[in-house]
Amino acid sequence: MSEDIKTEQVADENIELEAISQESAKILDLEKQLGELTDKYYRANADFENLRKRVEKEKADIASYSNEKFARDLLPVIDALEMGAGFEAEDEFAKKIKEGIELSINEFKKALEKHGVSQISTDGEFDPNVHNAIMRVDSDAHESGAIVQVMQKGYLINGRVLRPAMVSIAN
Incomplete structure (x- = not known):
């Protein structure tokens, strides 16, 4: 057991x-x-x-970037005003008109800057990120790749290209 x-x-x-x-x-x-x-x-x-x-x-x-399209639509207006301010005023009346146009341009730019729109710098070297080279010119006064002339101003909106600057650059 x-x-x-x-x-x-x-x-x-x-x-x-x-x-x-x-x-x-x-x-x-x-x-x-x-x-x-x-x-x-x-x-x-x-x-x-x-x-x-x-x-x-x-x-x-x-x-x-909500104002981007609106700001882009206003750029030709600024261009036209700047062209209008570029004339040589000969008499007192023309000088007052030119002064009024310049004041309008400044107010326009202040309003755009308040909403993040700023002008692209065209001093110095060509930057393909913000400049659009539309021609090359021979220039003894500028180094190769330097901006010689600005055909159309460029603008940024909050650091992003709104419109590239159209420039000519030195060979």
Whole structure:
């Protein structure tokens, strides 16, 4: 009888070990699933944060550049006023008209600057990012690649090119 009890105890121990082994396998499987789900959560959260930041940036860009089309439509008006201010005033009446045009130009530029529009610098070297070279000229007075003449002023809106400056450059 003692041998039957020992066999029964061994069988019970084997069943317990098998149950423990199955529980350990379940725990390992659950830990693996937890790791996968945690990884998916972190990735989804990171994707959401990236999307949120991108939407915020797009919203800021829309606000920053919302006046771009309107400002672009006003540039020919400024060009025409500047051409009008370029004449030589001979009498007192013409001088007053020229002065009024210049004041209008200054007010126009102040209003545009208030909304992020600024004139592109045309002093010095040609920059293909903001200048549009429409011709090359021979010039002993300028280094090669330097801007010789400005045909049309260029403008930026909040650092982005609204209209490139049309220039001629030295050979």
